[in-house]
Amino acid sequence: MSNACLRGTHFKLVVLRRISGLAGEGRERVCMRGRGIVENDTIAAISTPLGEGGIGIVRISGPDALKIASRLFRDPSGKRRRTLKPWGVRYGIVVDPETGEEIDEALASAMPAPHSFTREDVVEFSCHGGIGPLSRVLDAVLKCGARLAQPGEFTRRAFLSGRIDLAQAEAVIEIVRARTDSARRLALANLRGGLSAAVVSIRDDVVALLAQLEAVVDFPEDDVDEPDHDAITRRARETASKLRGLAARARCGRVYRDGVTVAIVGRPNVGKSSLLNALLGRSKAIVTDVPGTTRDAVEDWTNMHGVPVRLVDTAGLRETDDPVERLGVERTRERLDEADLAIVVIDGSEALSDGDVAVLRSAGTKRGVVALNKSDLPQRVAESDVAPHAAGMPVLRVSAKEGTGIESLEKIIAELAVGRVAGVSEGMVMASARQQEALERAAAALDEVARGVEGETPLDLAAIDIREALFWLDQITGRSASDDVLDRIFSEFCVGK
Amino acid sequence: MGEVAAEVRGHDADIIVVGGGHAGCEAALACARMGASVLLLTLGWDTVAAMPCNPSIGGPGKAQLVREIDALGGEMARNIDATYLQMRLLNTGKGPAVRSLRAQADKAAYGARMREVLRQERNLSVEVAHVEGVEVGPDGSARGVVTRERGAVRAAAVIIATGTYLGGRIYVGDRSWSSGPQGQPAAEELGRALAALGLRLARFKTGTSPRVRKDSVDVSKMQELRGEVLPFGFSFETRGTRADQELCWLTYTTPRTHEIIRANLGRAPLYTGAIIGRGPRYCPSVETKVVQFPARERHQVFLEPETKDGDVMYLGGLSTSLPADVQEEMVHSVPGLEDAEIVRPGYAIEYDCLVPTELLPSLETKKVPGLFAAGQINGTSGYEEAASQGLIAGINAVLKIRGKEPFVLERSEAYIGVLIDDLVTKGTCEPYRMMTSRAEYRLTLRQDNADLRLTEKGHGLGLVPEERYERFLARRRLVRDEIERLTGTVVPGDAETARRLAAIGTGPLQSETSLGDLLARPEVTYEKLAAIDPGRPVLPQDVVQVVEIELKYAGYIRKQRGQIERARRLESRLLPPQVDYWSIAGLSREAREKLSDIRPRSIGQAARISGVSPADIMALLAYVESGRHRGGDSELGV
Structure with a gap:
C-alpha cells in the first residue's frame, strides 16, 4: 500500500509545485487520467490497514454512496433492505447484490454531504477485520457501481472540496505513510491544523508589519506615524526566528516520519552483529514492514523511542591486503558515508588497538555513539582511553550478549536523531519538505527586511521582502495577501481626506 | 469641432461616448486620435472635465496612473501641467517606487483647457444631449444610443462614461434629492435601460467637503x-x-x-x-x-x-x-x-454603478458586444482612475470596430493593468481607488519609467505622434547608454580612489569596482559620484533619475522580476473561453458561480478571484492538464 500512497502524494506535490513555482526535482510524470478529476463518480476502498485487525472499514464516497449501500445492506434477518439514517449507526448484514449471499455482519454509518470528510455522501461499513471478509464486502460495493479508489483519493476529494487545506491534506498523506506511532501522532496533530495554525498566526504578524509600511506609503498626507525603523527590524527578526523555530520543530518532525539510518561499524569480531540483533530483538514486535527493504541479515528497521531507525551492519573495518576483504571495507566506508549516525563498536574486554582508533577516526566526521561492548567480561578499555579519539561522541558500555546498556543506547540514538535542535521546546510539527522549504524561505525574506531597514533601505523596498515572506507563507496555507493588507490598513489607521 | 465622417455607412459616428468627465474626455480623444469619428454626448458643455470633488490630481498610485496615461498618448498629464496651482513630490523619503507627484488644480482652467483640446480635435464633435437608452441590434450588440433630443443616434460602438449620474441622489442631513454631482439632473432612464440589458448594478456612495x-x-x-x-x-x-x-x-x-x-x-x-x-x-x-x-x-x-x-x-x-x-x-x-x-x-x-465583473479586460461589457464602460460608473473613484479607463475603453472600442485584438495591460506592466484587472476579476465592494499597495510589482511600475514601459505601445496604437516618439527614443537611448557606461566604467581600488570616496562620505574599495556598483551603496548618489566620474555626460534630470534608481536598486528590481516570472507561469496557463465550470469536478459551488460569471483568461487571473480557493485552482490545473494529456498514454492515475 505504501508505494501506491507515495504516488498519491506525488500527484499533490507535483501540482503544488506548479502552483507555487517551486522547482520540481524530476518527480514522476503525472497524467491526470483519474476519472475522479474530471467526473464526480463514487469511489470505494478498504480504509483501514490490512492485517488481522479486529475491525476493518470499507468506505464509500460520492453521489451514489447511499444508493449503493442500500442495495447490499440488509436487516439482521438478512431479508429486508436496511435503510440508513444520516448520522445513525445501524447493525445489519452485508450481502452479495447478485446472489443475495450473506458476506459479513457490519455496522453501517451514513454521513451525508457536505458534513463528511470528503464533503460528499459517505457510507462506512465496519466489518470484521481480515483481508477475506473486507475484500468481499469491497467487491460487493464495486459490483453495485462504485469505482475502486486510487490511493489517497479520499484525501484528494477532501482537499478539492475545500474540506481541508493544503497543509492538512499533506498531513493525511503523512499519516498514511507514518512508520511509527509518534509520526502518526504528529501528522494527526497537523491534520487538526497544527502547522496551519502556527503559520496563520505568524502570517498575521507579517501582514501587520506590511500594513504599517503601506499605510505611510499610500497616505503620506495623513496623520499616520512613521514606523520606527528599529521596531520594524526587531519585529522582522522576531518573526523570522519564530519561523525558524517552526522549521526546526518541523525538521524534528520529519525525523519521526522519514527515520534515520545508523551504521554499526567496528573492527571485525567486536560484536557488531550481536549488537544489531540485540537492538532488533528487543523491539522485534514493533518492527514495521517497509516494502523495498531487503530483509537480509545486514540491515533492518526498528523503532527507538518513536523514531524509525534503519540499522545497517557493516563488514569489519581494518587495513587489509586481501582483495575480497578490501572490497567489503570499501562498502563499509560507503555505508558509513550514507548513514545519518554511527555506532562505533569496540570490544571493551580487549585493549584499545590501533584498528579501533582507525575506526573511531573514520567515524569521526559522523555524529554517533561509541559502544564498549562485552561489558559482561572483565573490562580492559577505560572510557578515558576512547574519549581523545571519539570526537565528542558519547561513550557507554553495553553487553549485546546480556542485553545490558541497550536501552540507554537506544535512547541516545533517538536523541541524536531528533537532533536536540536548539530552541525546540514546543511540540514538534510535521511538515512536508515543500512546507519546510517555504518556512525557511519566508524566514530568509524577513531577514532581508531587517538587514534592509537597518541599512536604510527605503520602506517601499523593504515591503518587497515582506511580500516575499507572505508569498512563502501562503504556499503553506494557500491565501492571497493584498486584500488582507488593505483591510488591516483601514481597520488600524485613520486615513483619507 | 471637426467633421464627423463615419467609417461605417449609416452611422452618425464610429463611436459614441456618453459623458464628458475625465473618462469620457480621454475615451473620445483616444478614439479620435486613432482616426475614428467620435460623437461625445454630455449633459452640459460647461461641466466637461469638471472636478466635482477635491481640486487635485495625483498622489500615491494616482500619479503613476497619470504618467501612464501620458506615456500612452492621453491628455490628463498635459492638462494638469498647464493648469496646476501647486505641485509637490510626495513620499520622497519612502523609496523610489512610491515617489508620487501631486498637483492642486485650477478647476476652471483645467476644464477650459480640456474643452479647448476637444474642440481642436479633428474627428471629434460634442453635443449636449440626455442619453436615455442604448440601441441594441438584432445580433444583441450595441449600435447606438437613444437621446431625449434626437431619438436614435447610431454608431458601431458605444462607451458609457456617466460617472455618478446614474440614479444619483444627494444627501445633506435629513434632506435628499435626485441629482447629479454638479446640480445637473441625474440620469434615471439610462440606468434602467442598462439594467434591462441584463447588466447588474450596485449602489455606491461618495461624499465631498464644504x-x-x-x-x-x-x-x-x-x-x-x-x-x-x-x-x-x-x-x-x-x-x-x-x-x-x-x-x-x-x-x-x-x-x-x-x-x-x-x-x-x-x-x-x-x-x-x-x-x-x-x-x-x-x-x-x-x-x-x-x-x-x-x-x-x-x-x-x-x-x-x-x-x-x-x-x-x-x-x-x-x-x-x-x-x-x-x-x-x-x-x-x-x-x-x-x-x-x-x-x-x-x-x-449615492449612485448606481455597473458591477465591474460585467466587463471584459477590454472594458467591453460581456453581455452587450460593442458596449464599453469607463470611469466611476465601473465602481471606481477618482479622476485619474476614470481617465485611465476612458483611455483604455477608447482604444479598445476602436480596435473592436476594426476587428483587432483588444489592448490589455498586464499587472506587471502598468498600474492601469492592475486597476482594470482588479475591477474585472475581483469586482469591488466600495468605490475603488488606486493605491501603490495594490500593485504587487510597484518597484517596476514607477512614475519615472512609465514612458519606458508604455510609450512604445502608445506609438504602436497610433496615439503617440512621431515627433514625440522621436523624443522618447532619444530619452530612452540616453538612459540605456548611461546605465551601460556606469556599469562598464571601472574604478581601481587604490589610495587615490579611496581618498576621493572618503571625500563624498563613503568607504574605500576592496578591489576594482564599477561605478554602477558604487551607486548601489546607500550613501552614494549619482550627484556625489561625479567626484570620481569626471568624464560623465551632461544629462537631463529625468534621465539621471531613472538611471540612478535602476542602478541603485538593481538588486530589488531583479528580485521583483523573479516574482513577476514566478507569477507569469500561472498567467500563461490559459483557460478556454467556453469552458463549462459546472462540468469540472472538484470545484466548490462558489467557485463555479464566480468562474462562470467572470470567465478568467488564465489560471493566474482565476487565482485572484475572491471565493476561488487554492483547492479550486488545483482542480483547474488538473482540468487543464487533463485536456493537455487527453489521448496520451497514462500509467499513473492517482
Whole structure:
C-alpha cells in the first residue's frame, strides 16, 4: 500500500509545485487520467490497514454512496433492505447484490454531504477485520457501481472540496505513510491544523508589519506615524526566528516520519552483529514492514523511542591486503558515508588497538555513539582511553550478549536523531519538505527586511521582502495577501481626506 | 469641432461616448486620435472635465496612473501641467517606487483647457444631449444610443462614461434629492435601460467637503503648505514646474468639532440608515473618522484653492453629509475657520454603478458586444482612475470596430493593468481607488519609467505622434547608454580612489569596482559620484533619475522580476473561453458561480478571484492538464 500512497502524494506535490513555482526535482510524470478529476463518480476502498485487525472499514464516497449501500445492506434477518439514517449507526448484514449471499455482519454509518470528510455522501461499513471478509464486502460495493479508489483519493476529494487545506491534506498523506506511532501522532496533530495554525498566526504578524509600511506609503498626507525603523527590524527578526523555530520543530518532525539510518561499524569480531540483533530483538514486535527493504541479515528497521531507525551492519573495518576483504571495507566506508549516525563498536574486554582508533577516526566526521561492548567480561578499555579519539561522541558500555546498556543506547540514538535542535521546546510539527522549504524561505525574506531597514533601505523596498515572506507563507496555507493588507490598513489607521 | 465622417455607412459616428468627465474626455480623444469619428454626448458643455470633488490630481498610485496615461498618448498629464496651482513630490523619503507627484488644480482652467483640446480635435464633435437608452441590434450588440433630443443616434460602438449620474441622489442631513454631482439632473432612464440589458448594478456612495469663501478664512492660524520647484511635471514632455505657485493651508479639527459631530449623529444620514450605498474606506467622512477613531484628538483639514483667482476654498478632510446647520457649527469650531462662510455645504451622493465583473479586460461589457464602460460608473473613484479607463475603453472600442485584438495591460506592466484587472476579476465592494499597495510589482511600475514601459505601445496604437516618439527614443537611448557606461566604467581600488570616496562620505574599495556598483551603496548618489566620474555626460534630470534608481536598486528590481516570472507561469496557463465550470469536478459551488460569471483568461487571473480557493485552482490545473494529456498514454492515475 505504501508505494501506491507515495504516488498519491506525488500527484499533490507535483501540482503544488506548479502552483507555487517551486522547482520540481524530476518527480514522476503525472497524467491526470483519474476519472475522479474530471467526473464526480463514487469511489470505494478498504480504509483501514490490512492485517488481522479486529475491525476493518470499507468506505464509500460520492453521489451514489447511499444508493449503493442500500442495495447490499440488509436487516439482521438478512431479508429486508436496511435503510440508513444520516448520522445513525445501524447493525445489519452485508450481502452479495447478485446472489443475495450473506458476506459479513457490519455496522453501517451514513454521513451525508457536505458534513463528511470528503464533503460528499459517505457510507462506512465496519466489518470484521481480515483481508477475506473486507475484500468481499469491497467487491460487493464495486459490483453495485462504485469505482475502486486510487490511493489517497479520499484525501484528494477532501482537499478539492475545500474540506481541508493544503497543509492538512499533506498531513493525511503523512499519516498514511507514518512508520511509527509518534509520526502518526504528529501528522494527526497537523491534520487538526497544527502547522496551519502556527503559520496563520505568524502570517498575521507579517501582514501587520506590511500594513504599517503601506499605510505611510499610500497616505503620506495623513496623520499616520512613521514606523520606527528599529521596531520594524526587531519585529522582522522576531518573526523570522519564530519561523525558524517552526522549521526546526518541523525538521524534528520529519525525523519521526522519514527515520534515520545508523551504521554499526567496528573492527571485525567486536560484536557488531550481536549488537544489531540485540537492538532488533528487543523491539522485534514493533518492527514495521517497509516494502523495498531487503530483509537480509545486514540491515533492518526498528523503532527507538518513536523514531524509525534503519540499522545497517557493516563488514569489519581494518587495513587489509586481501582483495575480497578490501572490497567489503570499501562498502563499509560507503555505508558509513550514507548513514545519518554511527555506532562505533569496540570490544571493551580487549585493549584499545590501533584498528579501533582507525575506526573511531573514520567515524569521526559522523555524529554517533561509541559502544564498549562485552561489558559482561572483565573490562580492559577505560572510557578515558576512547574519549581523545571519539570526537565528542558519547561513550557507554553495553553487553549485546546480556542485553545490558541497550536501552540507554537506544535512547541516545533517538536523541541524536531528533537532533536536540536548539530552541525546540514546543511540540514538534510535521511538515512536508515543500512546507519546510517555504518556512525557511519566508524566514530568509524577513531577514532581508531587517538587514534592509537597518541599512536604510527605503520602506517601499523593504515591503518587497515582506511580500516575499507572505508569498512563502501562503504556499503553506494557500491565501492571497493584498486584500488582507488593505483591510488591516483601514481597520488600524485613520486615513483619507 | 471637426467633421464627423463615419467609417461605417449609416452611422452618425464610429463611436459614441456618453459623458464628458475625465473618462469620457480621454475615451473620445483616444478614439479620435486613432482616426475614428467620435460623437461625445454630455449633459452640459460647461461641466466637461469638471472636478466635482477635491481640486487635485495625483498622489500615491494616482500619479503613476497619470504618467501612464501620458506615456500612452492621453491628455490628463498635459492638462494638469498647464493648469496646476501647486505641485509637490510626495513620499520622497519612502523609496523610489512610491515617489508620487501631486498637483492642486485650477478647476476652471483645467476644464477650459480640456474643452479647448476637444474642440481642436479633428474627428471629434460634442453635443449636449440626455442619453436615455442604448440601441441594441438584432445580433444583441450595441449600435447606438437613444437621446431625449434626437431619438436614435447610431454608431458601431458605444462607451458609457456617466460617472455618478446614474440614479444619483444627494444627501445633506435629513434632506435628499435626485441629482447629479454638479446640480445637473441625474440620469434615471439610462440606468434602467442598462439594467434591462441584463447588466447588474450596485449602489455606491461618495461624499465631498464644504466649500468656504476665501475672504472669510483666517489663514494666519494655519500652517502654510508650499509647492515645490521640480525638474519635471506629470507629462514626460513637461520640463519642470514654475516658481510662482499658490499656497494651501493645514489646520486641525478640535475636541469641540468632535463633540458637535457626536451630538448630531442622529441627524447624519450615514448613521440613520438613510444612505444604503457603500462608501470608500480611504475617503471617510469626518463623522466616520470621529466614530471609528474616538481616541484621535484631531484630524487634518486642508484648505485648497479651487481656482487661481476665485473666492472658493475646498476643505479637504471634512467630507460630510451632516445637516447644513451642523456643518456650519462644525466648520466654525476649527481654528482659522471661526468666521468661515460656507459657499456650498458638503454632501453625500449615492449612485448606481455597473458591477465591474460585467466587463471584459477590454472594458467591453460581456453581455452587450460593442458596449464599453469607463470611469466611476465601473465602481471606481477618482479622476485619474476614470481617465485611465476612458483611455483604455477608447482604444479598445476602436480596435473592436476594426476587428483587432483588444489592448490589455498586464499587472506587471502598468498600474492601469492592475486597476482594470482588479475591477474585472475581483469586482469591488466600495468605490475603488488606486493605491501603490495594490500593485504587487510597484518597484517596476514607477512614475519615472512609465514612458519606458508604455510609450512604445502608445506609438504602436497610433496615439503617440512621431515627433514625440522621436523624443522618447532619444530619452530612452540616453538612459540605456548611461546605465551601460556606469556599469562598464571601472574604478581601481587604490589610495587615490579611496581618498576621493572618503571625500563624498563613503568607504574605500576592496578591489576594482564599477561605478554602477558604487551607486548601489546607500550613501552614494549619482550627484556625489561625479567626484570620481569626471568624464560623465551632461544629462537631463529625468534621465539621471531613472538611471540612478535602476542602478541603485538593481538588486530589488531583479528580485521583483523573479516574482513577476514566478507569477507569469500561472498567467500563461490559459483557460478556454467556453469552458463549462459546472462540468469540472472538484470545484466548490462558489467557485463555479464566480468562474462562470467572470470567465478568467488564465489560471493566474482565476487565482485572484475572491471565493476561488487554492483547492479550486488545483482542480483547474488538473482540468487543464487533463485536456493537455487527453489521448496520451497514462500509467499513473492517482
